[in-house]
Amino acid sequence: MKSQTIRTTIRTTALCSAVAFLATSCNKKADNTLNYTSAINSYYSAHPACLWSDPVKFPVQADTSNNSKTSNYDALVDQGLLVRTTAEKKVLIIASKQVNNYDLSDKGRAAWTADTTQPGYGNFCYGHRKVSSIDSSTPTTSDPGATTQVSYHYNIPDAAAWATAPETQNAYPQLQTELAAPQNAQATLTNTSNGWQVSSAKSASTASSNDGKIVE
Template structure:
């Protein structure tokens, strides 16, 4: 074989390899880490990480003697998301207690994610999960209806400034854990006619009622 023929053969092989790679990459139903990553990232683009496990409604009122409640709201006051006013609330005819009233500020309303299923309710959401690695997956196929269990690590992309503030992370410890380093989690993916999609997801992290991450 001449040197020119060798070059032609190698070029043709390279083109075929590139075409095969492109075909694999364009096949959304292929069982590979590229498609698994895309499916999880797409899911979390519509499911942001939020401050509370359940939507809440403002204004809220907290007894000033209950530091466990006021400290978490006060941290959001420090970040300009809430405004605080004080008042007295009558307990009995001759007794009263001091309370704080908390409501959304203008900045808070801009950062507020409304719950469309519950008028008046919402959450402060601060970022989206982004897969940093696919660690393992259970055996599966590229057939429609196939499922796989994925273990992966993620980071929270583009976290809001108020969520990275020390005051907020002290009041909501899960924020510090969530944003400090890649976290591990699991997801169940199902292969559909449009490619792999998340059918269920959960985090491996545990958290308290305040600061629990919304899935």
């Protein structure tokens, strides 16, 4: 009889613990790792990682003697995102120079993310951040309006094939860094009526490459 009572007590305790855990997990306003991860992933599902820091417009023209420009665009030609034609551009009445014209290919148009605020402008976006770990967060509460600073690591598991190609990563070195291993970043989260949401975000590393930066 005593052993049955003990077993009943254990089952009851386990059930209560499970209910408490589920209640906390389902509470989007609770200050916990699960909710922080969900908020950051949700934010980046609508903010993909893109090739250039600012939207660009095609077609563009580059002097063939400007290798820093042409090599970047040529890498995208190699991946089928751009098409290249050559031409001569007059600079004086009796002089001219060789230029390359670059425009979106059919494949490029399919991969293009248009900028809704600037007709004709856009970017090549290649994937979305996914949180791999929440490393730390500043003290906060589950009250509406509360904020917390979250440090985390992320990767980009859905990276487009053109972004992982050696030619593209040589032209845009930050791509290789961004996609090689989990990266660290920070975000400010605010507790709203719909749960935790990202109010500002930034990468810990800065982007670099000749013609463009990696952006969120």
